[in-house]
Amino acid sequence: MKKALKIFGIVLVGGILIVLAYVKFALPNVGDAPELKIEATPERVKRGEYLANHVTVCMDCHSTRDYSLFSAPLVPGTLGKGGELFNQQMGFPGSFTSKNITPAGIGDWTDGEIYRAITTGVSRDGHAFFPVMPYPYYGSMDDEDAKSIVAYLRTLKPIEHKPAESVADFPFNFILNTIPKKAVGGKRPADSDVLASGKYLVTMAACVECHTQVEQGQIIPEKMFAGGREFNMPSGVLITPNITPDKETGIGNWTKEAFIARFRSYADSTYKPHKVGPGEFQTIMPWTMYGGMSEQDLGAVYTYLMTVKPVKNLVPEKFKATASKTLTMR
Ligand code: HEC
Numbered sequence: 001m002k003k004a005l006k007i008f009g010i011v012l013v014g015g016i017l018i019v020l021a022y023v024k025f026a027l028p029n030v031g032d033a034p035e036l037k038i039e040a041t042p043e044r045v046k047r048g049e050y051l052a053n054h055v056t057v058c059m060d061c062h063s064t065r066d067y068s069l070f071s072a073p074l075v076p077g078t079l080g081k082g083g084e085l086f087n088q089q090m091g092f093p094g095s096f097t098s099k100n101i102t103p104a105g106i107g108d109w110t111d112g113e114i115y116r117a118i119t120t121g122v123s124r125d126g127h128a129f130f131p132v133m134p135y136p137y138y139g140s141m142d143d144e145d146a147k148s149i150v151a152y153l154r155t156l157k158p159i160e161h162k163p164a165e166s167v168a169d170f171p172f173n174f175i176l177n178t179i180p181k182k183a184v185g186g187k188r189p190a191d192s193d194v195l196a197s198g199k200y201l202v203t204m205a206a207c208v209e210c211h212t213q214v215e216q217g218q219i220i221p222e223k224m225f226a227g228g229r230e231f232n233m234p235s236g237v238l239i240t241p242n243i244t245p246d247k248e249t250g251i252g253n254w255t256k257e258a259f260i261a262r263f264r265s266y267a268d269s270t271y272k273p274h275k276v277g278p279g280e281f282q283t284i285m286p287w288t289m290y291g292g293m294s295e296q297d298l299g300a301v302y303t304y305l306m307t308v309k310p311v312k313n314l315v316p317e318k319f320k321a322t323a324s325k326t327l328t329m330r
């Protein structure tokens with residue numbers, strides 16, 4: 001009996017080791033980077049700039065943000081430089097730093113390698129990125145849009161800067177490898193198909209990630225868009241609002257005009273973000289970036305959001321300041 005148990009134990013440990021070795025060394029498996037030669041037409045560069053700055057907001061995470069101002073706008077001259085930190089204090093299972101995506105950082109990657117990184121979350125050397133970068137959503141990007149973003153990245157001003165390496169904590173360093181999936185691809189709907197356009201834009205912007213409660217890092221499907229996800233900020237806790245069409249607790253009473261106007265107000269040339277002091281309301285909602293979406297696209301986003309399942313979830317306040325006034329945003 002004892003011997004049988006021992007053998008069982010050895011088999012079990014052996015099995016676990018094989019699984020761990022598989023996860024560590026055979027995954028992620030998303031295939032080789034495609035052979036691509038992306039022609040940087042002016043149309044592509046323009047579309048890529050629009051997406052990277054106003055929809056997929058790559059620049060939101062890959063530039064330096066000024067947290068002394070509301071909505072932490074980008075510091076001029078840092079576009080694509082990388083170095084934004086997502087660490088344990090903020091609730092992440094490790095310390096992850098966004099990378100330099102200017103030509104000084106990824107200039108020697110092939111078009112296919114950058115394309116694969118965006119759409120699957122796998123680096124040039126085959127390692128998996130932490131999915132704070134919403135690549136599981138970018139995986140359903142239209143091929144042409146992904147190419148446009150690559151074309152645009154090539155035009156960024158090269159900035160010499162080497163952000164710190166990312167380090168995932170155990171056991172997340174194993175789990176991480178199971179996240180990247182082969183890109184499924186998608187089709188960008190015609191602008192005239194307002195509902196489908198809205199769905200595409202909301203997916204590319206990954207609005208659902210911040211606006212849904214999570215359980216062990218995974219969004220809770222029944223609560224999609226219903227808000228309540230908490231983010232630790234140096235000045236307090238930020239809680240996302242409900243953006244489902246529920247009339248009492250969501251944005252069901254907002255008109256399309258009010259929705260568009262709210263976003264556009266942050267892109268108005270007269271808009272100057274106010275100073276945010278310690279303990280004052282600060283947000284990670286990239287208002288100034290999404291504000292640059294066209295009225296047509298914002299209208300489509302609204303149209304789509306009005307069709308998602310209304311969920312009753314009252315988020316009484318979107319910010320709870322920490323008691324200590326000595327904390328600063330540094
Ligand atoms: C919410 C934040 C966020 C957004 C949005 C985001 N990224 Fe990232 N990105 C990161 C982080 C963090 C890493 C590093 C991940 C890691 O090391 O595990 C990263 C890594 C990368 C890398 C790997 C570079 C290298 O040297 O390894 C590329 C390329 C990249 N991002 C491009 C993009 C592009 C293009 C977009 C928009 C389509 C984008 N990212 C959107 C946070 C973001």
Ligand code: HEC
Pocket residue numbers: 201202205206207208209210211238239240241242243251283284285286290301318
């Ligand atoms: C990085 C996280 C993040 C992402 C991504 C994000 N939001 Fe938000 N959003 C927030 C937070 C936090 C707030 C609450 C604080 C504030 O009002 O700025 C908010 C507020 C809002 C509000 C105001 C609701 C109210 O009741 O005042 C709307 C509308 C909204 N978001 C829509 C969107 C849409 C649409 C998208 C995608 C295009 C999106 N958000 C993506 C974090 C995010």
